[in-house]
Amino acid sequence: MYNEIYDITLKVKRYDPEAKRTWVQDYNLKAGRILRFTDLFRRINNELDPSLAWNSSCEHAQCGTCAVQINGKPLLACELLVENAVAQFGTSVFKVEPITIAPVVRDLIVDLEQAYDRVHKAKPYIIDGAKKSQAQAESQILPRDLERYVEATRCINCFCCATACISSHKGFLGPNAVMASIVRLMDPREQAREERLDLLYSEEGIYRCHTSKACSFVCPKEIDVAHFIALAKEGKFKT
């Protein structure tokens, strides 16, 4: 089982910001079964073409830096094993493209900073914390309260969901940014409920969502993003 070698072709969509040129470049590699796509990108750099630009940080599915589209599906390149990719997509030829949520800077690297602007807009923090009865006491959240939204705290802002979302490009804050606000509405510590509701029900908010559930389907952290958006749409948080 340890000696399988796959012949892999990566058809990588490239972009040169200076020449403003886009093209597809093929890379052929022999790859062991448990190499991940980030390992393949590094192999390309070390053996074939040091100019290919791609992004990663933790390389074990914890930070959401390495999202790309493989044969049209947004996913984390650092957790996609060669052997699984071949099985999942039924081919050894893979189209590799950047995610579509922000302009491409070069090759597979997009301007995540612009994508993050939407998360910042959703205020990923407690705007106004509950007044503590005792100055030094911690804010207890009982497990049963946390259970309602704990899943959403796993979000690493990889923007896979936003890439998959058909409404996400113009106007809509996008599934993960909206969820960043919803999760804090569900957090008993948050007092600034009105402000959050205003954003959620604004032009950029949840009414742009068509409940297609593509977000939940692609989330590498297996978060049912659409469920949280649906709660907001049902008006569950209105007081």
Place this chain on the structure above:
Amino acid sequence: MTQKLKISSTLRCDVLIIGAGGAGLRCASAVLEKKPGTHIVAVTKVASPQKSHTQTAQGGMAAVDPRDPIDKPIYHMFDTWKGSDCIADQNIIKKIVEAGWEQAVWMENRGMHFTRMEDGKLSKRTFGGHTVNFGESSAFRCVFEADRTGKGIMDNVWGESIKGGTTFINQAVVTELLIKGDRCVGAVIFKQKEGEFVSIVAKATVFATGGNGQVFKVTTNCRQNTGDGNAIILKAGLPVMDPEAIQFHPTGIVGPGILASETLRSVGGILRNKELEPFMEHYAPKMKELAPRDLVARAIETEIREGRGILNPDHNIEHVWIDLRHLPDYVHDVEIPEVSGFFKKFINLDPKKDLCPVRPSNHYQMGGIPTNENGEVQKNPREMVPGLFAVGECAAASFHGFNRLGTNSLLELITMGKFAGEKIIDTLGEDVPDAPEDAGERSFSLFSRFMEAGAKDNLGKIREEMRNLMTEKVGVFRTEQGMNDAIEGLRELRERADKTVLASQSLIMNQDLIQRWELNNLLDNAMVITKGALNRKESRGGHFRDDFPDRDDTFHYHTLVHKTEFGDVHLEKRPVDMSLYEAKGEHYEKFGIIERKY
């Protein structure tokens, strides 16, 4: 074809934070909380602060709950001292340990979701080396957020920094420190997306650039941990402390180097070699798999060296097995689901049925930029550099000495981040001089040299060779001969790197250019690690000399390593603070030079 490099713009701010991980942003939050409206600029190499390495810490954070009927801060101080192999600084240990709980509370009041039990009490875990009553039994003092404590902390301090109005500059590297007279006045950064150099003038500059794990072949650290902080400090003529103090975790998962936590061994996992022999009984007949981290790491490394390892062909890495097959389903499903999940996800193995490959992996730098208890950077054991601070893994105060206990790092980030933040507030009234005339020149000449080199080689390959060399010669086992070889090897690699042509001359998001720059930093780190290790003719904590296997208290000091040229260093000693011992208070005798036996 060389482009004319220049400073595109100059920015002024109150506080410049270099490295927006847990430590850097805890520091920013502390300043903003006390002095709202302070203009803080936080620079990070990654695409967003949330992509920093802190995000990946899983286990938890040590903090003694004052309401705990059994645990006490003094026990935590003792464990840290003993764990450090008696070379951490006691003033730092006391200050950090005593501040721990307040920091946990601070975070929970601002969005952290510490795991709690049904009755609402905080859940607590035990971790290796943490005990009550001076080693009597395991202490439950680690608070955690499920399997993502680091992410919780990162989200928390990132959120607080956004809320306070911090300006973030992402995907940018700091390339040079600005020093005027004696004072630090800011830094030069290179913005990767724009391909521009910007000079930032600040009243206080804080290094929080994290570790240097990428020096070694298999590491649990993220891709950006190339020791830039150490390298920039060395270039500015300042010292790095105890660089040889590196921690290797015994069980990294082969390939990605993901941490397979000690829990695997504590629930009964058995380490086996190529012949499937359970080899730990030869190294620690009593404790076997439960022996301390460094001992287990050396045992595994010995098996591999003596030909009893297994080669993983895909990653070309040798390893041993951890056998979890005999454990009941309950243990797999309830006690170790996360780590089990890693084996499934990253190597397609089912630990219930398959042997799983692990090997010692680089994990943590205990040394770093020398500071005092407020994170102020030292230029020698007596003097500070005004305006310059360092916190987090890149800094050494020193809380961990030569061996860090699990969960003590997150504690250090948030406490030292806060202390530095509070100290910085004192400096905000000062006027800061303009950037020196030659700001950027050193970066330009460096980048121009990268651009001008013309030999065909591959920087990625050179980096891999360096990582192999360091793992083999300056890793878990070190000898004089091996380290002399390493120094030679590093010189050759540096020469090759200097000649190697870049893939492209573009300044915009040129990954090869940044990795070229990082390679210099890695080589500088590798060199001072090796020089420090060569000088320390004893074994202590994570630093193990085959030729000097015992601790030797003539080396009971911190080493400050100054770099002159590549490969030439000048060493200085910094005394170890023994104030807990010297105060002769209750239990003072526990803080003398004691044995590190478990």
